[in-house]
Amino acid sequence: MITKQNVLELDNNDPIGFARDRFYIPPGKVYLDGNSLGLMSHDTHARVAEVTNRQWGKDAITSWNKHNWIGLPQRVGEKIAPLVGAAPGQVICCDSISVNLFKTLAASLTLVQTEQPQKNQVLSTPDNFPTDLYMVQGLQQLLGQQRCELVLEKEQQLADAVTDTTAVVLVTEVNFRTGRRLDVETLIAKAHAAGAMVIVDLAHSAGVLPVDLDAWQADFAVGCTYKYLNGGPGAPAFIYAAERHHAKLQQPLVGWMGHANPFEFTPNYSPAPGISQFLGGTPPVLSMSAVDAALDAFKDVNLGQLRFKSMQLSELFHDLVVQFELTSELTLIAPEDRNQRGSQLSYESEHAYGICQALIERDVVADFRSPNYLRVGFAPLYNSFHDVYLAVQALADVIESKAHLSERWQQRNAVT
């Protein structure tokens, strides 16, 4: 039997508990939606004020040099790099995951097909996040099936589905619906043995799992900064490209910021060396500055301890769900083994939307994913064990009072 006292002890003994004070916690709320939008840190709030008040407000255009706005994509990329196991010079902050997928898909197809023109398939999973699949479909339309054909295989059979015609494997480490974490390292080894490249989507990994791109020998990776990196709504994404590919890189969205000498304004494109050639247009200075400041919340936080706490949080949540006897309404679809999960739990329920809305009414923020999943995200930087206790208490209250069955939940919001 888990008691409130046990839970408070976990908080008292939490070696990274100090990080919670770095964030604005919405007053009176338990926020378990950092897997969709991370919370704002005090540093981020202060930086946005500084950038608008002083940099833009007073120094205006001189800030490109004076405050090094122009170097933000590289600077922020270098700050993300240690969180994803990348040595310097391989990560840059820019665009959205979707746009970065387009660039890395095109670049990897070109690299593979230069040596092995018969390889035309991009292998992925039907339950990948839709934008990942749409980007391949768009490229397939543009390049034709001879150069790009999307092939889908079940997540757990992905490694065995790599064939002679596989050019690129596009994999998301943590499934956004189920929270299942894939063994990306083994997948990369299998793909490489067959002469294919791998692009890893780290949307639900960066800032919460110990990602090791260099050690895994990943070819490319993409990720967002608005979830566990807490960069803010619509914050720019990042790209990783392994250094061994830099000399031969070719990506189609060549913009002036990715030029070797953008301020020479020459008519012909010549790529900047290294990772910078993935840049397209002008960086979004306000939101990229927010990301820059948000990353300081990881200062002195050990990533192993972060992962351990994330697993403890999800385990505590589910143990309490079992203790409160809620499993007849909620079926766990995340793996039972906490090692095989990212930092979220997902439950299937006929009434998942109503449960989610009734929870929000009780100041517990989780989210719903179609058709009938309740997702609960754990952000170990700022979530406490007590948060989890309060959340499951509220969940028990929803189910006991049948608040989830209210007519009011017949109509769904546009964004869930």
Ligand SMILES: Cc1ncc(COP(=O)(O)O)c(C=O)c1O
């Ligand atoms: C796995 C995954 N990839 C991509 C995205 C979307 O990427 P973006 O909106 O930054 O293009 C999301 C969620 O927003 C996601 O969960």
Ligand SMILES: Nc1c(O)cccc1C(=O)C[C@H](N)C(=O)O
């Ligand atoms: N990126 C989002 C957005 O711009 C609005 C609302 C939600 C999101 C999301 O994070 C979706 C998300 N990737 C997911 O895991 O469901």
